[in-house]
Each structure stands twice: as C-alpha cells, then as structure tokens.
Ligand SMILES: Cc1cc2nc3c(=O)[nH]c(=O)nc-3n(C[C@H](O)[C@H](O)[C@H](O)COP(=O)(O)OP(=O)(O)OC[C@H]3O[C@@H](n4cnc5c(N)ncnc54)[C@H](O)[C@@H]3O)c2cc1C
C-alpha cells in the first residue's frame with residue numbers, strides 16, 4: 001500500500017479500517033542469495049539497498065528479537081555530517097544526502113527534521129578546533145557556521161552564560177544537522193525492503209555460521225539451517241558473539257550508553273545542542289519530550305540499562321548548561337549496547353571467509369550512518385569491492401596501524417573513547 | 418553496582434575507575450611480534466557473561482581484578498591485581 005495525504009484523509013473517514021500490514025511475516029526459506037544477520041537500522045538498510053541498487057532480492061534479514069528492538073530504537077536520534085577526518089567526512093556527508101531524500105525514497109515519514117545542530121565551545125583552544133572542524137566540513141561540501149558568544153545567545157537565550165566553570169565562548173553550527181524518528185527509520189527501510197521481495201524474519205536468532213573450505217555456506221538459526229551464498233554480520237553490540245561463530249576475534253568492546261526523555265513540554269528547544277564538556281546533548285521531540293543523553297557508563301555491558309552514577313552526571317551536566325530544564329520530570333531512561341571500536345570509527349569490510357562480510361564498530365554514532373552504511377554494505381556484498389565513501393573502514397587498520405581514524409584524538413585504544 | 422575492594426571492603430561504584438578487561442595482565446614479551454601485540458592492544462573476547470576486569474580503587478590506590486557479569490552487572494568477587502597476575 002502506498003502512503004499519501006489522500007490515503008490518510010480517506011482512512012480518516014473510514015475509521016482507519018483500510019490499512020494493511022506494513023510488511024509480510026514470512027517463514028524462512030531453505031536458501032537465499034544473501035542473508036543479513038541483524039534487523040537493526042543497518043541490517044534493514046543493507047537489505048533495502050541490495051534490492052534497490054543491485055537487484056538482489058532473494059535476501060533474508062534474520063533478527064533474533066523484533067525489528068528495531070536494538071540500538072536503532074534506543075538512540076537520541078541525532079543526524080549530522082560534522083566529521084573531521086578523511087574517511088569519516090565523505091561517508092557521513094553521503095549519509096546526510098541520503099537522509100535528505102529518504103522520505104520520498106521510502107514513501108515513509110521518518111520525520112527527518114533539519115533543525116540545526118550546535119556544538120558549544122568554552123575556550124580559545126576549543127574555538128580553534130571548532131573553526132578547523134567547520135573548515136573541514138565546508139571543504140567536504142557540507143555546511144558550518146562559527147558563532148561567537150553573542151551569536152549563540154541570540155539563538156539559544158536560555159543557556160547559562162554566567163557560569164564560570166565552562167563559560168560559553170561560542171558554537172559551531174551545522175544547519176543541516178537535526179533529528180529523525182528512530183523507529184520510523186527502521187520501519188521505513190523494513191517496509192521498503194519487504195516491498196522489493198526481501199524476507200524479514202523475526203524471532204530468528206543466528207546460532208552458527210556454516211563455513212566449508214573457507215567459503216560461507218549459510219547459517220544455523222533457532223528456526224533451522226538456512227543456506228546462502230553471501231552472509232553479512234550487521235549486529236552492532238552483538239558483533240563479537242556472531243563473529244566468533246566464524247572463528248573471529250574482533251577489536252570491539254560492548255558498552256552501555258544511556259538516554260533519557262522527559263514528559264512532553266511546549267516547544268522550548270528548537271535545535272540539537274551538544275555540550276561536549278559535560279558530555280551532554282539534547283533536543284526536543286515532536287511530541288514535546290526533551291530527549292537527552294550523556295557519555296558511556298564506561299564498563300562492558302550487555303544489560304541494555306546503566307547505573308545511577310551516570311544518570312546523576314547527565315542530570316548535573318544538563319543543569320549546568322540550561323538550568324531551565326530543572327523542573328521537567330524525567331519519564332524514562334534506558335540503555336543500548338554500543339559496539340565500541342578502538343579508534344571510534346566503524347568497520348565495513350570483507351572477512352577471512354569468502355562470502356562473509358562484517359559491519360560493526362558504530363560506537364555511539366551509528367544512527368546517522370544508517371542510510372550510508374546500508375548503501376555501502378550492499379555495494380560491498382554485491383560487488384565484492386568497497387564503496388568509495390567507505391573504502392577506509394577496513395578491519396585490518398588496527399593490525400597495520402595504517403588508516404586509523406581517531407576523530408577525538410585521544411588515541412586508538414579501547415577505554416579511551 | 419557495588420564492588421568489594423579486597424583492602425577496603427564493599428564500596429560504591431563511584432569510588433572506582435575501570436580500565437576494561439584484564440588483558441593488561443597478559444602483556445606479550447618485548448619480541449612477541451606484531452600479531453601478538455595487535456591482539457593484545459585491540460582484540461577482545463568481549464563476552465556476554467562473566468568477565469574479568471581491571472578496576473582501580475581511587476581512595477586506596479589499589480589495582481584489583483573484578484569478576485563481573487556483563488549481562489546482569491552482578492559482581493562475583495575481586496582479588497588484588499598483584500595476586501591475579503601470578
Ligand atoms: C542511548 C543511545 C543513544 C544514541 N544516540 C545516537 C545519536 O544521537 N546519533 C547517532 O547517530 N547514533 C546514536 N546512537 C548509536 C546508534 O543507535 C547505533 O550505532 C546504531 O543504531 C547501531 O546499528 P543498528 O541500528 O544496526 O543496531 P541494532 O538496532 O542494535 O541492530 C542489531 C540487531 O542485531 C540483532 N542481533 C544480534 N545478534 C543476533 C543474532 N545472533 N541473530 C539475529 N539477530 C541478532 C539484534 O537483536 C538487533 O536488533 C545511540 C545509541 C544509544 C544506545
């Protein structure tokens with residue numbers, strides 16, 4: 001069923017009785033051209049672009065839970081292209097361009113809202129770094145504006161400009177940055193892939209990967225064995241477990257990142273605001289809730305929930321930046337399993353097994369990457385060659401030390417990001 | 418999470434700094450070769466289950482090895498890093 005304004009009005013008059021399922025619920029077939037393990041944002045977009053860009057439609061996405069139940073439905077929804085290093089710049093730039101056409105492409109309202117993204121700086125040194133980053137963004141063809149303190153004040157009058165600890169010196173503004181409705185992105189890609197013939201199979205956990213003489217043959221699942229000529233591992237926080245099924249040990253640690261949402265409020269925060277010194281970022285959802293998050297809890301975790309010390313830290317950071325939110329009541333908090341790579345950048349690459357491909361290492365920034373990651377993963381799986389904007393996301397960069405992309409400049413080691 | 422420091426007893430998690438899994442106790446020899454060093458610095462078992470980790474107790478300055486379940490966050494004991502390294 002195609003969605004449109006006309007359809008919406010008609011269904012309104014018919015008591016919404018005419019809507020059909022957004023995708024089928026097929027049983028697994030014994031054999032596919034390609035299997036994608038993981039029905040998160042990246043797995044679904046990979047399946048969609050395999051069908052759309054490469055005409056490979058005999059594809060199954062195998063999801064152990066329900067579609068979008070992982071990180072893709074748990075993030076703070078920030079979409080931006082303000083990366084600095086070659087390798088990341090062109091990739092996230094490509095992703096943002098795909099975001100800009102995504103609703104038309106998918107015939108699905110993902111509520112992409114380019115409300116602008118502001119990163120604050122608090123010292124001369126940080127101003128220089130922000131100017132440099134802004135120039136890198138402009139050189140990549142994206143947009144960046146450096147604002148001084150008064151410029152930021154005109155836009156964000158509610159920040160605390162008097163505090164002495166981290167005085168606001170200005171901000172780097174990225175007008176095309178913003179947010180999107182996270183679940184809708186998963187659902188939009190799911191529906192798009194299904195309509196092109198992809199089987200989306202839920203409650204189907206992959207428990208083994210079948211390999212013969214160095215070539216992938218298929219997978220073992222809780223719903224039986226399934227053969228395939230190509231298999232993509234796209235499981236974010238569970239990458240280490242699934243890769244171990246193919247005898248691989250990955251440069252990944254899984255950590256917990258928490259997020260929070262308040263009760264719905266009238267519109268107060270028009271942009272996305274990042275307060276790096278407090279590891280705090282915030283935006284307001286279209287329903288009115290203030291959506292915000294902070295840093296990792298900094299211990300390995302698969303619990304999908306964090307602990308109170310980080311909750312306290314995030315609240316403190318929020319109050320430091322914008323005391324006006326102090327009386328908003330927090331409704332919920334939750335956590336996701338982050339696939340942390342040593343240099344903070346992702347991996348989209350072949351493996352030592354022919355026909356087996358790996359997509360992981362998204363750290364806390366993989367939501368904005370959903371379109372380009374699927375685009376490039378599909379390209380890699382279909383052609384065997386890396387896509388040009390993801391050519392640097394190689395697995396062997398850690399072994400060789402060549403091409404590390406440490407965006408934060410803290411060192412390409414675990415526990416430093 | 419509350420963690421028991423072998424010297425100070427059970428303490429709040431905020432008194433500790435966590436380094437990550439206990440690979441630093443298994444540092445390769447000087448001439449172990451690039452592959453061993455790569456594995457040491459970058460590769461991790463990253464289990465969903467019990468994990469041995471390096472924790473530092475800030476007040477007393479002790480490095481300890483804590484065994485913790487990464488799925489439930491339950492702590493299953495700790496020993497001084499010096500002992501664990503033997
Ligand atoms: C609190 C929080 C805030 C974040 N904020 C942002 C942000 O503002 N901007 C941004 O860009 N990014 C953000 N991120 C990061 C982003 O959400 C992730 O990097 C991204 O969603 C990961 O890719 P995914 O969607 O494919 O992962 P997931 O949705 O986790 O998908 C992986 C899927 O694989 C499935 N799976 C695992 N093992 C198996 C198996 N054996 N068999 C079958 N299926 C399996 C899982 O069930 C899961 O559904 C945030 C993350 C969190 C947790």
Ligand SMILES: [Zn+2]
Pocket residue numbers: 422423424425426474476477478479
């Ligand atoms: Zn102690």
